[in-house]
Amino acid sequence: MTQKTGVVIVAAGSGSRFGDPIPKQYHMLGGKSILAHCIECFARHTDPNLIQVVYNPAHQSWYESATASLGESISLPAPVAGGDTRQQSVLNGLRALAIKAPDSVLIHDAARPGISDDVIDRVTTALKSHSGAIPTLPVADTIKQTDTNGVITRTIPRDSLKRAQTPQGFEFNIILAVHEKFEGQEFTDDAALLEAMGLDVICVAGTTNNDKITHRDDFGRAQSWADFDNKETTHMSQEEYRAGTGFDVHRFAPGDHCILCGVKVPHTARLEGHSDADVGLHTLTDAILGAIGEGDIGQHFPPSDMQWKGAASDIFLKHAADLVRKRDGRIVNVDVTLICERPKIGPHTPAMRQKVAEILEIDVDRVNVKATTTERLGFTGREEGIAAQAAVSIALPIS
Known part of the structure; x- marks a missing residue:
């Protein structure tokens, strides 16, 4: 029996740290919006009808322009409104997907346009034997813990530290249940909810191209891989x-x-x-x-x-x-x-x-x-x- 994989793309943020009135997910990168890059990649892995975008209704015109480049084969369900927090936005997206009863779901931040096919494959493969899976990168820098005055109190061993990325994948019924259980509470990412329940979440290899665009400098970095037609190798678009x-x-x-x-x-x-x-x-x-x-x-x-x-x-x-x-x-x-x-x-x-x-x-x-x-x-x-x-x-x- 074929497994149905749903996708929740969180695009409801204002991007205040990016320093621009237009939220970063609607900026153009290599001729397409950042949001469109994300949608196109996931559409190669699942039915577009199972890709649920969560947005701010006040951004309707930006959303329409951002998705205008999608081909006729990518017909999305109507976006749903986000909440006051990312966690609430994810829950709204999961509830919208529930009627379609997917077996698993990938939850992705729209500000990560460098998502690639191989990362998605690694996450979905890991879900066959784990309740959750997330892409991560090793921490390369030395990590220092300080007191409130900025004085170093200890050096934290980095061997076991990882930087979490998205998409984070989960069994659908499990992630929906834990989101509803912890509704109103604050967690830094979706995997943390499963951790709080004592459920296993496995790490798979992420990529540096998949780092989140948060500040304007990040956008400049992303322009160096603006051709996303082939997600396995990135190169400058002509x-x-x-x-x-x-x-x-x-x-x-x-x-x-x-x-x-x-x-x-x-x-x-x-x-x-x-x-x-x-x-x-x-x-x-x-x-x-x-x-x-x-x-x-x-x-x-x-x-x-x-x-x-x-x-x-x-x-x-x-x-x-x-x-x-x-x-x-x-x-x-x-x-x-x-x-x-x-x-x-x-x-x-x-x-x-x-x-x-x-x-x-x-x-x-x-x-x-x-x-x-x-x-x-x-x-x-x-x-x-x-x-x-x-x-x-x-x-x-x-x-």
């Missing part, structure tokens, strides 16, 4: 870089604010246009479309189409970013220059950078927004309107 530019102008009209790079800026006038006339996002959209050879904003969102009257321009920019993702590409960086005498842009650039980063789902340090004047020359110098120009860099896989 990419080509594209540049795109954009330019746009909007005149002033009666009003009390402008929308610039997605931010409401108080002013004595508004910008006139068919949509919300966000000259910053319009030129950035054109730059991205130009880099991938997809025409301009007017071809995708004709001003003659009344459905775009008054529309928020982040719709246009998200569309351009989605076209990049559909080609397994990634946005490397963007640079926007707003040209006007007034309003003063400088005080608003941090909020503008943040907004653009959220729309494009990239790190804020890959976004620059700046302003300049034309020294009172021309239509911008006469304060008749605002001009903007943008430059972007896009990385696309070489086919």
